[in-house]
Amino acid sequence: MTEPCAVPDPAEPSARRRGPADPVLVLIRRHYELCATAVDPLEIAAGLEAHGVTDRTAASYRHRDVFSLAEELYARVPHESPAEVQSGESGAVKVTARQVGVHLLPGVICAMAIAAAHTLDAHPARAAVIGGGAVLLVIAAARAALRRGPLRAATTRGTAWWICWLLAFALYGPRLLMAQGGPGGLLDPAAAAGFLARALALLPAAWCARRFALRARAVLADSHGLTEFAAGVRPLLLATLGLFTVALSTLLAVAYPVLAPGARPDLVALGGSVMLGVLLFTAQLLAVHGFPAAAAAGTGGACAVEAVALAAELLRHVPALRPLGAPSHALIAAGGPGSVQAVACTAAALALTGYAMSVLGRACAHGSDRATAIAVPPALADRAVVR
Amino acid sequence: MRIALLTEGAKRRPKGDPLAWCDRLVRGLTDQEFEVYALCRDPQDTAERWAGRYPGVRAVYTRPLWGPAPGEHTPLRGRPLRRRFLGCYRELVATLTARPDTPETPAAPGSADLADRFANSLYGLAELAREHGGLPGALRSEPAVQALEAACRAPGAAPLLGGATVHDLLTASESLERALRPLSAPWYGETTLGGVDLCHATSGGPATLPGLLAAHFCGTPLLVTEYGVRLREHYLDGPDGQLPVRVRVLLAALHRRLATESYRAAALLTPGNGHIRRWQERCGAPRTKIRTVHPGIDAGQLAAVGEAAESGAPDADDPTLVWVGRVEPAKDLVALLHAFARIHTAVPRARLRIISGGGRADYLAQCRVLAAQLFPDEAADSRTPGESPVTFEEIGSPYVPTLADAYAAGGLVVLSSVVEGFPATLVEAMFCARATVSTDVGAVREVIGGTGLVVPPRNPTALAEACTELLHDPHRRARLGAAARARALELFTAEQNVAAFREIYLDLVAHRRPAATRTASAPFALPAEAHLPGSWRPAPGAHHGASRAPAWAREAPRQPAVVGAPAGLPLGENA
Numbered sequence: 001m002t003e004p005c006a007v008p009d010p011a012e013p014s015a016r017r018r019g020p021a022d023p024v025l026v027l028i029r030r031h032y033e034l035c036a037t038a039v040d041p042l043e044i045a046a047g048l049e050a051h052g053v054t055d056r057t058a059a060s061y062r063h064r065d066v067f068s069l070a071e072e073l074y075a076r077v078p079h080e081s082p083a084e085v086q087s088g089e090s091g092a093v094k095v096t097a098r099q100v101g102v103h104l105l106p107g108v109i110c111a112m113a114i115a116a117a118h119t120l121d122a123h124p125a126r127a128a129v130i131g132g133g134a135v136l137l138v139i140a141a142a143r144a145a146l147r148r149g150p151l152r153a154a155t156t157r158g159t160a161w162w163i164c165w166l167l168a169f170a171l172y173g174p175r176l177l178m179a180q181g182g183p184g185g186l187l188d189p190a191a192a193a194g195f196l197a198r199a200l201a202l203l204p205a206a207w208c209a210r211r212f213a214l215r216a217r218a219v220l221a222d223s224h225g226l227t228e229f230a231a232g233v234r235p236l237l238l239a240t241l242g243l244f245t246v247a248l249s250t251l252l253a254v255a256y257p258v259l260a261p262g263a264r265p266d267l268v269a270l271g272g273s274v275m276l277g278v279l280l281f282t283a284q285l286l287a288v289h290g291f292p293a294a295a296a297a298g299t300g301g302a303c304a305v306e307a308v309a310l311a312a313e314l315l316r317h318v319p320a321l322r323p324l325g326a327p328s329h330a331l332i333a334a335g336g337p338g339s340v341q342a343v344a345c346t347a348a349a350l351a352l353t354g355y356a357m358s359v360l361g362r363a364c365a366h367g368s369d370r371a372t373a374i375a376v377p378p379a380l381a382d383r384a385v386v387r
Numbered sequence: 388m389r390i391a392l393l394t395e396g397a398k399r400r401p402k403g404d405p406l407a408w409c410d411r412l413v414r415g416l417t418d419q420e421f422e423v424y425a426l427c428r429d430p431q432d433t434a435e436r437w438a439g440r441y442p443g444v445r446a447v448y449t450r451p452l453w454g455p456a457p458g459e460h461t462p463l464r465g466r467p468l469r470r471r472f473l474g475c476y477r478e479l480v481a482t483l484t485a486r487p488d489t490p491e492t493p494a495a496p497g498s499a500d501l502a503d504r505f506a507n508s509l510y511g512l513a514e515l516a517r518e519h520g521g522l523p524g525a526l527r528s529e530p531a532v533q534a535l536e537a538a539c540r541a542p543g544a545a546p547l548l549g550g551a552t553v554h555d556l557l558t559a560s561e562s563l564e565r566a567l568r569p570l571s572a573p574w575y576g577e578t579t580l581g582g583v584d585l586c587h588a589t590s591g592g593p594a595t596l597p598g599l600l601a602a603h604f605c606g607t608p609l610l611v612t613e614y615g616v617r618l619r620e621h622y623l624d625g626p627d628g629q630l631p632v633r634v635r636v637l638l639a640a641l642h643r644r645l646a647t648e649s650y651r652a653a654a655l656l657t658p659g660n661g662h663i664r665r666w667q668e669r670c671g672a673p674r675t676k677i678r679t680v681h682p683g684i685d686a687g688q689l690a691a692v693g694e695a696a697e698s699g700a701p702d703a704d705d706p707t708l709v710w711v712g713r714v715e716p717a718k719d720l721v722a723l724l725h726a727f728a729r730i731h732t733a734v735p736r737a738r739l740r741i742i743s744g745g746g747r748a749d750y751l752a753q754c755r756v757l758a759a760q761l762f763p764d765e766a767a768d769s770r771t772p773g774e775s776p777v778t779f780e781e782i783g784s785p786y787v788p789t790l791a792d793a794y795a796a797g798g799l800v801v802l803s804s805v806v807e808g809f810p811a812t813l814v815e816a817m818f819c820a821r822a823t824v825s826t827d828v829g830a831v832r833e834v835i836g837g838t839g840l841v842v843p844p845r846n847p848t849a850l851a852e853a854c855t856e857l858l859h860d861p862h863r864r865a866r867l868g869a870a871a872r873a874r875a876l877e878l879f880t881a882e883q884n885v886a887a888f889r890e891i892y893l894d895l896v897a898h899r900r901p902a903a904t905r906t907a908s909a910p911f912a913l914p915a916e917a918h919l920p921g922s923w924r925p926a927p928g929a930h931h932g933a934s935r936a937p938a939w940a941r942e943a944p945r946q947p948a949v950v951g952a953p954a955g956l957p958l959g960e961n962a
Contacts, residue, residue: 046618221554226533226536226553364527386445
């Protein structure tokens, strides 16, 4: 049997005065913990029975049965205020060295692809093949990393295609828009530096997401109302997005001078690269917290803007349709070939950020099993075996 | 008949298979078709596993209660639907957050009102889920959390809930979603629960939820068998022990209200013993609906021991006490050892054999140490090697290969538990025609009747006195053993259990209102009273015509019970 609890009874002074006239007091002292933490009289009754108290025992306390004895105990013992929940890292995804390695893998693949493109005597066609392969490999590696890390999320159909398009456009879009242009793909220092920085930023992204989830859980345990929670978690989201932007910009600021020593940076193109990274991060954060549809819509919207711009630029060559391409042409003329990506990604990132500010302030986005639960495989859900 | 066995998988099964009686039922009633509807709490609990456990059933349907909600990202479409959901959900949480210390007896005016509101909102949610789906997503949505917060802060809510943090609210709404997942199970169509003749819930609590809905939607009668109080188990070792206390308050309220509603809506309750019956009555079960059906024990392998004991002369030279069971602190072996110390001084030849069938190794070691201290090895003379009067053995060891050998090993069986539900070891000893001395816990008095000695728990002196008395009187031992065997064969055989359920099935199906599309298979498809909407005789002074029948009899014949009707049965069936 478990030892009876020896918590000092608040009714101690009166115990001496009343003495044996109150036999229940003995029982209260013996089962103090049970009575103080019980949520209703039936729980005390169940606990008493588990300690061997029967209706016959209850009769010796001048009660009809265990239930009425339990009701007296429930009424007499003051209920403890619940201890605050320890919001530790218990529920969060553990970070291991292997996970760090897996998150660095896309960056390594990307760096190797850029090096290969530069060493293989810079033939554009060969570089294009290497670039295409690099995009696919990086996406595969990133998905493998996302599957187990803090950025694990339920995905909707199409998101992978949108991301594929966005990354490919970031590499080859400027060259296509300019129609002749310089070297595209991995040989273009701005595009390649952006690609490399984004691939390397997977690790900071995972760290930021994990930090956000943990801090949000702490706010969850501390706040006493949904509005209070929303007010606490929104600055946290802004700080997380800001942190990631700073990390990505730093990576880009290091990568660009390495790939293009001494060149004057095209700030619009580099800004577009950063905004693409922010867009992908925000979308993934939304998916992690249970809004994969919004994530798909945001990335899909950016894709659509880019595709429209590309189509308009191509249609400009048809004389009758020349006015259609005028706005995008003016944009490219003003801001350079990277401006289309910059505009599309900035708009989408801003829209997603606004949406995230609204929905990630809700408590239901931070449920305990959002990020950590194993999804029920369809093979196990709602099964039927009929003979 | 098609019978649906409603059951739930447990995360851990401490002692054997508690649903062995269901298996016997499926094997015993071969003329009925059984289907299993299981709520699973474990990734290992698959439909194939259930089908393997019950080879005789026609179909197995499972619904997982673990993991993220199915279809979580498909919310309710449209504002009217969402408003309807919120209306039901607000009512539901309002009944859950109400102060728990208000008296729950049916006589109290407020409790009936709360129980009605709970039932109405539960069925409202179920109808919503049945018509439109999307309930799990809605239960986890932000408006649901807001409704829960408002209910916790409302006047009249339990004071403890007023300080609920957002973490509490969120955990509570997730737990509620899991508990209410049977509402959105695809089980209420014509081919599944809508087409069965009877729902048999194998435990109380969540397992009755599909049966409640089947009764609500299709008028299927519900039979609830409880061989352990599900509500009590929820309090004692439910999986919610580590949850925050405010979430426990809400979940306890949910289980309490669910128990009350299932007792109210069930056509018949069959508790396993008087202790469970008291809990059911406490939770508002009407006495008229309760019929105790003792769990049966398979006595096949014990029969030989019992017959041998009855035919042979009483063995006067066998002062051996036997204890059989799982070694657990609740069995209070320490008291048994202390009692045996006294027996041993009174009857020096007495031996105690403790035969364990599994249990906790640390407690067993503790008992071994105590036995070694109390009973040092001793010998009759200076030449023979000494041995202790207390031996610890296991079922399956060379000396005690089977359970029957365990009971055959001694002339007196002792039960020293401080906590016990239905004492299966006692019944087994009765089958073996052994005299018994047991403590007065659980259903022991009810089981033993007058065929054994009963002493208070935690009282080694009383236990020792009773044992010594019986050890000195082998004829009395034989008489008690024979009486115990007769009683057990009459009341506690597996066949008795199966036969009782066969009768209950026929009885319940006979009283069921006929369902036109399903009349082919069901016996008593058109019971006589179905044609009698009221009395044949016109009421004095009544006019001829439609007004002869009371108003309720003219309603649609398949209308299920009106929620909140004073008696559980639909009014028309009281005739």
